[in-house]
Amino acid sequence: KAGVTQTPRYLIKTRGQQVTLSCSPISGHRSVSWYQQTPGQGLQFLFEYFSETQRNKGNFPGRFSGRQFSNSRSEMNVSTLELGDSALYLCASSLGGQGVGYEQYFGPGTRLTVT
Amino acid sequence: DAKTTQPPSMDCAEGRAANLPCNHSTISGNEYVYWYRQIHSQGPQYIIHGLKNNETNEMASLIITEDRKSSTLILPHATLRDTAVYYCIVRVNSGGSNYKLTFGKGTLLTVNP
Numbered sequence: 001k002a003g004v005t006q007t008p009r010y011l012i013k014t015r016g017q018q019v020t021l022s023c024s025p026i027s028g029h030r031s032v033s034w035y036q037q038t039p040g041q042g043l044q045f046l047f048e049y050f051s052e053t054q055r056n057k058g059n060f061p062g063r064f065s066g067r068q069f070s071n072s073r074s075e076m077n078v079s080t081l082e083l084g085d086s087a088l089y090l091c092a093s094s095l096g097g098q099g100v101g102y103e104q105y106f107g108p109g110t111r112l113t114v115t
Numbered sequence: 116d117a118k119t120t121q122p123p124s125m126d127c128a129e130g131r132a133a134n135l136p137c138n139h140s141t142i143s144g145n146e147y148v149y150w151y152r153q154i155h156s157q158g159p160q161y162i163i164h165g166l167k168n169n170e171t172n173e174m175a176s177l178i179i180t181e182d183r184k185s186s187t188l189i190l191p192h193a194t195l196r197d198t199a200v201y202y203c204i205v206r207v208n209s210g211g212s213n214y215k216l217t218f219g220k221g222t223l224l225t226v227n228p
Contacts, residue, residue, distance in 0.1 A: 004158070033215070043159070043202075043218035056215045090158050092216075102206075103149075104216060106158030 002027065004093050004107035012113045018079040021110045023091030025072050031055075031096030032074040033104060034066060037088040046089075049074055050096045078112075086114045119203045124223045127197075133190040135222050137203030140184040146207050148179060150188045152199040153221070159202065162188065193226045200224075 005024045013019050025032050033056075034046040045058040049068035066076040072093075078085055088111050092104035120138040127133040139148065149164040163170055163177045165186075170177045176189040190197055202221040 035216075035218075042220060043216075045215045045217065048215060058215065088156075092158070102147075103161045103164065105161060109156075109158050 004091055004105055006089075006091050006107040006110050008110060009108065010111045010113075012115060013081050014115055015081055015083060017081050018077060019081060019112060020075055020077045021089055021091075021112075023074045023076075023093075023107060025074070025091075025093030026105055029093035029095055029105075030072050031094045031104075032068055032072065033092045033094075034074070034076050035090040035092065036060075037090060037109070038084075038086075043090070046076065081114045083114050086112060088112075119205060119219055121201070121203055121219065121222045123220065124225070126225050126227060127190075127193045129195060129226050129228050130192055133193040133197065133224055133226070135188040135190075135201050135203075135224060136185065137188070138185045139203070139205045142183050142205050143207070146205045148177065148183075148186045149204045149206060149216070150175070150177065151202045151204065151216075151218075152197075152224075153202070154196075154199040159218075162201075193224075195226050195228065198224060198226045 007022045031050045033048040035043050037043045047066050048056040052068045063079045068074045088109045090106050090109045092106045094104045147164050147166050150162040151159040153159040163172055163175050165177045179186045200221040200223050202218050
């Protein structure tokens, strides 16, 4: 079974621009979560989507948004990029059902550099 | 989610067992213990989880103390490829509001030849 895929793997953007990152979960997984990893703050939860609805949200500004499509694929968008948004963005998928499948499987990440 | 405490770093000789401790003294009765690891610049990898009983899978064993205040992840025969940061996380497995993992700083395990 194919793992979680993320595209693109690397991205360089300029301050003020916006960016969209994509995540394809493991087949059959309905929950997709996004995390940001920086050397200073470590791994931080951004948000989680299940059945096209945002179900959980971390403490990030509104410039960070996401969505999920009917095939469970997800995108996250960061508008008005700041230098501090440079990070590894990780996507994780899980079955998402009640009582089962809470293990999350991570993709390789998208390395975003803001200059 | 309950707070966890892990040593910042540990060393292990290749071929020997690696025992990674985690303290979670404030764990609640319905919180599970999860372990993930992250090899440099890759996404975290799920290893194992448990509630009260010891668990074993193809990657590792998880030993949880009877009072559940601490646990140990055991890699029975560590290899150089096991060098990674290991995260211990406790969380509730219920409801739709619990797909958020709170990562601490973890333990950097270095396996030496």
